[in-house]
Amino acid sequence: MDSAAGWEGYSRIVLQQLQDLNNGMSELRNEIQEVKTQIAEVRAQQSNITELKQWKERIDDIVSPTQLGEMKQEVRELKDFKLKAIAGFTVIQFLMGLVLFYDKLM
Numbered sequence: 874m875d876s877a878a879g880w881e882g883y884s885r886i887v888l889q890q891l892q893d894l895n896n897g898m899s900e901l902r903n904e905i906q907e908v909k910t911q912i913a914e915v916r917a918q919q920s921n922i923t924e925l926k927q928w929k930e931r932i933d934d935i936v937s938p939t940q941l942g943e944m945k946q947e948v949r950e951l952k953d954f955k956l957k958a959i960a961g962f963t964v965i966q967f968l969m970g971l972v973l974f975y976d977k978l979m
Contacts, residue, residue: 936944
């Protein structure tokens with residue numbers, strides 16, 4: 874009787890340990906899956922970074938950042954000139970219209 878009770882207690886302890894190990898393995902599987910997901914995200918980000926680096930190298934081959942800044946300034950100046958030219962042309966056309974109108978009245 875004593876050995877049966879000892880075996881029963883021992884088997885319960887072993888069964889509990891096995892269940893604990895099974896739970897631990899399940900948790901580890903979940904954590905491994907999370908790590909795999911994070912690794913996939915990091916690889917995707919690395920891919921994006923690589924693409925951006927390649928794009929920047931291609932752009933730098935075409936134009937440097939300082940040249941790009943200078944071009945922006947030139948475009949701004951050209952837009953201002955265009956606006957002034959259109960305004961000046963409009964004023965001149967208006968004045969010509971007034972001169973012709975005044976000429977016909979006289």
